[in-house]
Amino acid sequence: xxxxxxxxxxxxxxxxxxxxxxxxxxxxxxxxxxxxxxxxxxxxxxxxxxxxxxxxxxxxxxxxxxxxxxxxxxxxxxxxxxxxxxxxxxxxxxxxxxxxxxxxxxxxxxxxxxxxxxxxxxxxxxxxxxxxxxxxxxxxxxxxxxxxxxxxxxxxxxxxxxxxxxxxxxxxxxxxxxxxxxxxxxxxxxxxxxxxxxxxxxxxxxxxxxxxxxxxxxxxxxxxxxxxxxxxxxxxxxxxxxxxxxxxxxxxxxxxxxxxxxxxxxxxxxxxxxxxxxxxxxxxxxxxxxxxxxxxxxxxxxxxxxxxxxxxxxxxxxxxxxxxxxxxxxxxxxxxxxxxxxxxxxxxxxxxxxxxxxxxxxxxxxxxxxxxxxxxxxxxxxxxxxxxxxxxxxxxxxxxxxxxxxxxxxxxxxxxxxxxxxxxxxxxxxxxxxxxxxxxxxxxxxxxxxxxxxxxxxxxxxxxxxxxxxxxxxxxxxxxxxxxxxxxxxxxxxxxxxxxxxxxxxxxxxxxxxxxxxxxxxxxxxxxxxxxxxxxxxxxxxxxxxxxxxxxxxxxxxxxxxxxxxxxxxxxxxxxxxxxxxxxxxxxxxxxxx
Amino acid sequence: xxxxxxxxxxxxxxxxxxxxxxxxxxxxxxxxxxxxxxxxxxxxxxxxxxxxxxxxxxxxxxxxxxxxxxxxxxxxxxxxxxxxxxxxxxxxxxxxxxxx
Numbered sequence: 001x002x003x004x005x006x007x008x009x010x011x012x013x014x015x016x017x018x019x020x021x022x023x024x025x026x027x028x029x030x031x032x033x034x035x036x037x038x039x040x041x042x043x044x045x046x047x048x049x050x051x052x053x054x055x056x057x058x059x060x061x062x063x064x065x066x067x068x069x070x071x072x073x074x075x076x077x078x079x080x081x082x083x084x085x086x087x088x089x090x091x092x093x094x095x096x097x098x099x100x101x102x103x104x105x106x107x108x109x110x111x112x113x114x115x116x117x118x119x120x121x122x123x124x125x126x127x128x129x130x131x132x133x134x135x136x137x138x139x140x141x142x143x144x145x146x147x148x149x150x151x152x153x154x155x156x157x158x159x160x161x162x163x164x165x166x167x168x169x170x171x172x173x174x175x176x177x178x179x180x181x182x183x184x185x186x187x188x189x190x191x192x193x194x195x196x197x198x199x200x201x202x203x204x205x206x207x208x209x210x211x212x213x214x215x216x217x218x219x220x221x222x223x224x225x226x227x228x229x230x231x232x233x234x235x236x237x238x239x240x241x242x243x244x245x246x247x248x249x250x251x252x253x254x255x256x257x258x259x260x261x262x263x264x265x266x267x268x269x270x271x272x273x274x275x276x277x278x279x280x281x282x283x284x285x286x287x288x289x290x291x292x293x294x295x296x297x298x299x300x301x302x303x304x305x306x307x308x309x310x311x312x313x314x315x316x317x318x319x320x321x322x323x324x325x326x327x328x329x330x331x332x333x334x335x336x337x338x339x340x341x342x343x344x345x346x347x348x349x350x351x352x353x354x355x356x357x358x359x360x361x362x363x364x365x366x367x368x369x370x371x372x373x374x375x376x377x378x379x380x381x382x383x384x385x386x387x388x389x390x391x392x393x394x395x396x397x398x399x400x401x402x403x404x405x406x407x408x409x410x411x412x413x414x415x416x417x418x419x420x421x422x423x424x425x426x427x428x429x430x431x432x433x434x435x436x437x438x439x440x441x442x443x444x445x446x447x448x449x450x451x452x453x454x455x456x457x458x459x460x461x462x463x464x465x466x467x468x469x470x471x472x473x474x475x476x477x478x479x480x481x482x483x484x485x486x487x488x489x490x491x492x493x494x495x496x497x498x499x500x501x502x503x504x505x506x507x508x509x510x511x512x513x514x515x516x517x518x519x520x521x522x523x524x525x526x527x528x529x530x531x532x533x534x535x536x537x538x539x540x541x542x543x544x545x546x547x548x549x550x551x552x553x554x555x556x557x558x559x560x561x562x563x564x565x566x567x568x569x570x571x572x573x574x575x576x577x578x579x580x581x582x583x584x585x586x587x588x589x590x591x592x593x594x
Numbered sequence: 595x596x597x598x599x600x601x602x603x604x605x606x607x608x609x610x611x612x613x614x615x616x617x618x619x620x621x622x623x624x625x626x627x628x629x630x631x632x633x634x635x636x637x638x639x640x641x642x643x644x645x646x647x648x649x650x651x652x653x654x655x656x657x658x659x660x661x662x663x664x665x666x667x668x669x670x671x672x673x674x675x676x677x678x679x680x681x682x683x684x685x686x687x688x689x690x691x692x693x694x
Contacts, residue, residue: 197669
């Protein structure tokens with residue numbers, strides 16, 4: 001204590017008690033006395049001003065009474081003239097034009113009002129940052145660039161500015177950026193919706209239900225096809241969770257389709273299985289939360305599932321898959337699996353093939369752990385009618401050839417994607433063995449030759465195909481973009497043979513990126529007398545040979561066309577299409593719809 | 595029936611009647627088949643359809659849709675019709691029944 005008091009006496013004399021705030025203010029060179037003085041001065045001036053104004057107003061009123069029918073005083077006339085000049089000048093300025101453009105379409109689109117406002121702004125006496133008294137409430141406030149001018153001049157504080165704006169002016173109309181309309185149009189195009197007129201009431205209602213799903217407690221007695229459509233919409237909106245799931249659980253229905261199960265947990269899956277004991281079709285996509293426990297539940301309950309479709313059930317172990325196939329295998333008719341990178345290996349595929357003896361439809365897409373051995377075991381599934389494979393591992397040719405020889409005669413649809421090693425031998429095998437195909441898909445291969453494809457379609461005993469997908473069958477060599485002299489992939493001869501064979505029944509054709517088809521071949525295939533009455537969907541993306549003439553021929557030859565995809569067809573500059581065709585992928589070209 | 599009236603009457607189960615052009619009402623497949631003269635249904639003879647499963651409120655909205663559809667025939671970029679959320683499920687059932 002002594003020490004402290006000693007120091008104080010040394011520095012400054014003892015004063016009365018004072019607060020920490022005073023200390024702080026003093027250290028920052030702010031004096032309370034000065035603030036008080038300023039305040040009083042301000043009050044005084046304000047009072048004086050008020051008195052003066054009152055006096056002036058009285059005088060003015062007297063003057064008005066006196067000179068009611070007399071012209072304005074010369075002083076006021078000059079003022080008015082000057083203001084008029086300022087307004088005229090403003091109207092010519094660039095800033096005025098800019099503001100006018102911005103305001104175009106607003107209800108109060110008046111040149112004079114705008115010019116007036118701008119002149120007011122210019123003549124504003126205060127700069128932003130200064131203090132001023134509000135003209136309405138007399139409150140003191142800081143001027144900002146947004147401060148409004150009052151009805152009788154002067155500036156208004158923030159609160160009064162808001163009130164000032166409220167009655168006369170409406171809020172500016174919401175502006176839609178031009179991008180949104182275009183994006184919306186493209187979206188409906190990609191959905192393939194090009195029908196004219198109003199959408200059906202059913203579709204409108206379903207969309208509305210989808211939008212308001214959070215408020216819906218019970219669907220009531222909806223027929224299954226509507227439930228399916230709702231499931232699609234909710235999945236697309238990613239709105240399927242354990243609450244909305246309940247809407248779809250109907251004990252009397254035998255199938256359930258949910259395209260997004262990412263938000264469901266094991267309990268939810270158990271609930272599906274428990275509340276729908278008659279389930280024969282289980283179609284669940286994005287089922288990452290699907291675990292062994294769910295399969296064990298299926299096995300325990302002895303469910304009669306015949307149609308199993310699962311996308312990405314990666315938490316299910318190999319052992320569990322095997323158990324499932326051993327138990328359910330004989331009753332399964334359809335099996336579709338996508339995106340399995342952890343479990344499901346060759347051995348599992350073998351157990352599947354040994355047990356699923358009644359399987360008619362098999363789709364394995366993006367499976368990482370199966371290869372040649374699995375292809376061999378699949379070859380033993382004699383009952384298969386629909387086969388679709390897309391494996392990640394490199395496979396050799398032999399097992400695939402064997403598979404086609406054994407399964408070919410029975411197959412109705414065949415889809416082999418991204419088999420890089422496949423060569424013409426496979427096409428020969430298809431030609432010899434498959435005679436009931438309606439759908440054929442071979443994609444992403446740079447070994448198959450044009451001659452091989454032409455040979456496949458010439459004298460093929462198979463009836464005309466309805467679905468053909470040959471995208472990315474082409475030579476890939478950046479050093480030689482035209483390809484070798486004997487064309488690789490689908491080129492002119494193959495294309496002609498394909499259309500000769502299947503043109504009459506073909507509904508869907510995808511030849512995207514088959515870039516060795518020549519202009520002459522297109523001209524021949526889509527010549528004046530040819531007609532492809534069934535063709536609805538055609539994808540000719542990245543066909544550099546296609547120009548306006550060929551595109552017009554295509555439109556003429558395909559009266560039923562509803563969807564034409566032309567990404568990267570830079571030859572098309574000006575195209576007439578008939579109504580009801582969704583034209584996808586053209587950016588700069590001029591399109592006329594008749 | 596030789597001459598057909600240009601207008602038909604739709605009646606809800608609680609007795610509300612809506613009179614609208616035949617062409618508009620026939621947007622609904624169900625009503626079109628009801629009114630088809632070759633069917634000899636009583637609806638076809640009288641031009642009066644009683645829809646037992648719809649309340650007046652739902653039927654009003656349905657009629658609004660018929661006229662909206664006819665107004666926007668063969669147009670592109672048709673604006674969506676406003677449907678109150680509390681009505682959409684009932685309307686969905688009605689639309690399914692009416693085949694529109």
